[in-house]
Amino acid sequence: MTAITDLGIAGLRDGFRAGDFSAREIADAFNGAVAGAKALNAFIIETPDHAIAAAEAADRARAAGELLPLSGVPLGIKDLFCTAGYQTTAASRMLGGFTPTYESTVTAKLFAAGAGMLGKLNLDQFAMGSSNETSAFGNVVSPWRRNDGGNAALAPGGSSGGSSSAIAARIVPAATGTDTGGSIRQPAAFTGIAGIKPTYGRCSRFGIVAFASSLDQAGAMAQDVRDSAILLEAMSGFDPKDSTSLDVAVPQWEANLSSDLKGKKVGIPKEYRVDNMPPEIDALWKQGIEWLRDAGAEIVDVSLPHTRYALPTYYIIAPAEASSNLARYDGVRYGLRDLPEGANLQEMYAATRAAGFGPEVKRRILIGTYVLSAGFYDAYYTKAQKVRALIARDFEEAFRQVDVLLTPTAPSAAFALGEKSADPLEMYLNDVFTVPASLAGVPAMSVPAGLDGQGLPLGLQIIGRPLDEQGVLNAGLAIEQRAGFTAKPQNWWAK
């Protein structure tokens, strides 16, 4: 019999409904798995009590015949979502010990749908990073190891690295993520799981610690496409507390899943063929094209001419917004305060922010402050906004010809911890395929598609039209069914 912890959302939900096991059994199994996987450092705090309380409620609901969509399903929650009564840190010393009195809209929806919370997942500090090495609580380790006999600890991707690592290690069935420039998709690709960033505005940003407001979007990370659809459905929906939230109905993505792509057109953007692309990734991309053709889709070559400007544009806009969004962490009202003896207000700000923010956060605040400053604003920020509009137009035009786009998710498999952390530019380049969809605000997902020569997972990215998460999920499902990705990391972490 399959272990409970091997099951994803759909398996748990359906097994629970069928009476195969109780919600309490599910919660206990995952709480145990979480407690036994400290070596991954995937959690900042564990919240077994929350998972148990939700499980007991689910068991009562089942007895009463009042099941909710996620009754019996425990989740990991990225520690960027504010959770009432549970510490929320954004993986920063700045918010060490900060416990919100309020609940983010996304977690409120998930809990209202019956889900429990196993813990708050580690991440890159303030979601800034692609390897989880910027967390103030230590880096998350990927459960995957290269098959070269070496024991190099690998990056789980970032910023949602706690989420990706925990799902890949099967210590949580699914988790929330957030994606600003690839923070769901790249870690999903690195760890052999599925992850979807929906259309900007699908999920409320209320109660999510802000990084870059015009790009931040919550999304779902799970073992497979179906689970991603279930979770995203529960997270999405209009929220009057977020002005940028979209006032549109949430479709029944799970019920409408279909891998039949007859009549659909899939675009292959030539600009994503970058120099130095590892041949294995190029080969996987070609394989993906064949899979989609096999699913009935017509393959069309398309052009997104401004793709090469996406990364520099992103690294102007995101830090600009971050420099302003993070100004509230000043030591005055909550979180860390470093008040040296006799210090004045300015000195308190300086000491608090010097002590509270990690180096990558400081780097981005400095970049953002610079590009917004008088004399540079037009050259950087204004120009970046113009280029962003051009990038969005590239997608609009491509989507006049095709229904979805297929690209690799990342230009490499997981790298070793420490391998890129010395060179920020090298690290930023890892976002090259994920950033354009973020700038355009369109939905995109990564699905696991194969392993490289070192036995590490590789992902393919599907990008869709605004609000067409269904098209993205369906194409993802078509790949998933054909890729038959069943590889799992060897368990080296459990005590």
Place this chain on the structure above:
Amino acid sequence: MSSYRIQGATGEWEVVIGLEVHAQVVSNAKLFSGASAAFGAQPNQSVSLVDAAMPGMLPVPNEECIRQAVKTGMALGAEINRWSRFDRKNYFYADLPQGYQISQLYHPLVGEGTITIDADEKAGIAEARTIGVERLHVEQDAGKLMHDQHPTRSYVDLNRSGVALMEIVSKPDMRSPSEAGAYLRKLRSILRYVGSCDGNMEEGSMRADVNVSVRKPGDPFGTRTETKNVNSIRFVMAAIESEANRQVDVIEGGGTIVQETRLYDPDRNETRSMRSKEDAHDYRYFPDPDLLPLELSEEFVAQCRAELPELPDAKRARYEGELGLPAYNAAVLTSDVETARWFEALLDATGKPGAEVARAASNWLISDLFGALNRLGKAIDESPVSPKQGAELLALVADGTLSGTLAKQVFEIMLETGDDPAKIVEERGLKQTSDTGAIEAVIAEVMAANADKVAEYRGGKDKLFGFFVGQTMKAMGGKANPGVVNELLKKALG
């Protein structure tokens, strides 16, 4: 043009003034949060999670605040921008929880408009002048620091944090402290008419940043200074005068004016440098990514226009035209919305709201009621006499029940007791008499007692007529109808 000049050693100087007024929007809630915007709560009692800038909190525009600003823009005859946007103004201060103020730099809600200030000979404003309004935008207020609560610490009160302000920026069109004062009074009057700001400068709901420069008449503009946060009209005028004189002294002393921010100290009647352009903040303005552009529907704009009340200039013209009031009366009655409201309620209560009784009503309001309120130290909306009671009093005069003198007596009693005039007349027997028989009897008595004066009058000393009127009225306790007395006396004296 104003003839206001500063006499310097090198000749006459003209003063150029522009005002940036911050007016707190009348609204139940703050600009981007549901917290109360009322004045006077205990510290930090009106603070939402958004106002305190807790992690993950987001601003959501309050439609009521936008409506108030749009109506104000319309009242200034300004173009309403159907598309505007919020920007962040970034700086660190303990009273600014977000680390930025949400404002509108690049695309304000309201464009150019005008404010007409009236001629005021006493203030040296020879003729009415139109002052340009550059723009109006909405923005958040900051909280406030309290330095007197603890020996070594400062306290922060965030009640005002996030309250909606309208910033109304004039063009540099004013040329004297009086014009600046008149501009502020007129702006305040318009805001109160619209109901978008209570204009209460003592409570800080209206404050002005004062831009001043000086030049030789005909020269281009000089370098300006900005004196921040002046909180009364009197101080604005004094600050302009003192700052303009300081600038003249600096220039004539061989110095140059530095573009800088200054503070006005009313105790010493002088402005002091706060910070110069060199160490001015770089506010790093950029569009707030938490907010979508503010797009006003045609319907919303039309609704705002429909809600707009009659404004002071229009009302004044109507009072002069339709009601035939003297210009002075019309100006006094319309300068303040509460006065106009009271006057119109008074007219309504007469049952003849029109030119017929308007003049008498306006005269009574301006002389009798205002006189009494001044004495009592009360505002018109605190008047112990209601418009309805005022109308009844006027009716008693109009129908001859009361003479002017009696009416004044009755009014005094109304102020004291709050009673209706009819009741007072009834109870105290203050009714005017036109009973010719009674009056003739008194006249006969008066003439008998003053036979010598009767002789003198008949001998040609016409001026004595007044004496007989006075004696007769006195003998009748002031209750005789003066017209009848006059008539009968003329007859009796021959």
